[in-house]
Amino acid sequence: MHEMSLAAEIHRMSRAVADRNGTGRIEAVKVAIGELSAVEPDLLAYAWEALTAGGTDAGSRLEIEWHAARQTCPRCREIRERAPGSWLRLCPDCGAPLHVQGGTELDLLEVVLGDSEGAGGPDR
Amino acid sequence: MRQIPIGARLLADNEAAAARIRRTFRLGGTLVTNLISSPGSGKTSLLEATVKEMGQGHRIGSLVGDIATERDALRLRRLGIPARQILTGGACHLDARLVGKALADGGFEDLDFLFIENVGNLICPTAFDLGEDFKVALLSVTEGDDKPFKYPGIFSRAAVTVITKSDLLPHVSFDLEAVRGQAASLNPSGRLVLTSVKTGEGIAEWCRLLRGSLAAKNAARAEVSHETRGIP
Numbered sequence: 001m002h003e004m005s006l007a008a009e010i011h012r013m014s015r016a017v018a019d020r021n022g023t024g025r026i027e028a029v030k031v032a033i034g035e036l037s038a039v040e041p042d043l044l045a046y047a048w049e050a051l052t053a054g055g056t057d058a059g060s061r062l063e064i065e066w067h068a069a070r071q072t073c074p075r076c077r078e079i080r081e082r083a084p085g086s087w088l089r090l091c092p093d094c095g096a097p098l099h100v101q102g103g104t105e106l107d108l109l110e111v112v113l114g115d116s117e118g119a120g121g122p123d124r
Numbered sequence: 125m126r127q128i129p130i131g132a133r134l135l136a137d138n139e140a141a142a143a144r145i146r147r148t149f150r151l152g153g154t155l156v157t158n159l160i161s162s163p164g165s166g167k168t169s170l171l172e173a174t175v176k177e178m179g180q181g182h183r184i185g186s187l188v189g190d191i192a193t194e195r196d197a198l199r200l201r202r203l204g205i206p207a208r209q210i211l212t213g214g215a216c217h218l219d220a221r222l223v224g225k226a227l228a229d230g231g232f233e234d235l236d237f238l239f240i241e242n243v244g245n246l247i248c249p250t251a252f253d254l255g256e257d258f259k260v261a262l263l264s265v266t267e268g269d270d271k272p273f274k275y276p277g278i279f280s281r282a283a284v285t286v287i288t289k290s291d292l293l294p295h296v297s298f299d300l301e302a303v304r305g306q307a308a309s310l311n312p313s314g315r316l317v318l319t320s321v322k323t324g325e326g327i328a329e330w331c332r333l334l335r336g337s338l339a340a341k342n343a344a345r346a347e348v349s350h351e352t353r354g355i356p
Binding site: 002005006009010013014017021023027031036037038039090097098100106107108109110111112113114115 | 248309
């Protein structure tokens with residue numbers, strides 16, 4: 001369950017962004033998670049909920065952008081379709097180990113901040 | 125509402141800590157390995173056998189991660205090597221900051237080999253770079269021969285797969301060739317060593333592999349410092 005450590009890291013990074021921008025609350029955080037990053041999206045979302053509960057950022061959304069890995073056969077030169085999660089195997093036609101691209105993403109993409117408290121409206 | 129684009133690695137802090145560890149041990153000429161396996165596959169036993177095999181001529185140290193108890197560090201200290209327990213207090217993996225903190229207390233400089241024994245877990249430790257030269261995956265023959273494909277994360281990232289408890293092969297159905305094939309398809313440049321600490325099978329080969337990797341690392345370092353000296 002290292003998703004909890006990751007959620008804590010996401011919160012630490014996005015809180016730093018919020019503090020620098022002088023606003024109270026994080027509305028949403030968008031992250032990129034790759035299929036091969038050993039992170040379970042559902043567990044990460046649950047960890048985020050548990051971690052932010054009761055604090056300033058309770059109820060904020062964790063939006064997960066999922067990045068699948070692509071498998072190409074070095075011999076047939078074709079992209080091989082597969083069921084989700086069954087990555088990195090042998091080519092069904094020629095038996096060669098498949099070449100894998102992408103899927104290792106683990107990035108903080110965007111932080112959405114709520115309206116600043118007491119910072120005044122657009123007519124300030 | 126304001127959207128602020130970031131674009132930063134989630135593990136940037138861990139990566140920075142890992143880079144510091146890697147730099148320290150490159151300068152010191154220490155080969156650092158990160159041992160990952162399920163609980164009970166024999167990480168500490170392999171380290172004990174390794175110390176017995178080449179502890180005479182080499183300086184060896186170890187950091188051992190566990191959720192609770194100092195048992196593993198005690199076992200290794202009994203063999204006369206510096207060993208420090210890192211207690212994660214429930215966390216399922218080591219990260220580079222924990223390792224950096226354990227190293228900061230000193231006692232692990234001037235080593236030939238530093239073994240970082242991760243928390244017993246085939247999944248979570250895979251995601252965290254500890255500043256090692258390479259990862260080693262251990263798989264005991266009693267765990268079953270379908271594990272590389274079931275845990276592709278670690279078996280594709282490990283430069284070396286050590287099969288342990290080979291003395292039990294006659295008693296379990298474990299297709300070694302199938303495991304070899306799975307490991308090779310996950311990591312074509314990876315190495316596989318079959319070992320048993322009971323019979324001693326493969327221990328010399330494993331130690332030869334480690335000494336070869338250390339020599340290669342030091343040769344690369346000598347080359348770099350040579351080039352650096354060439355710059356006016």
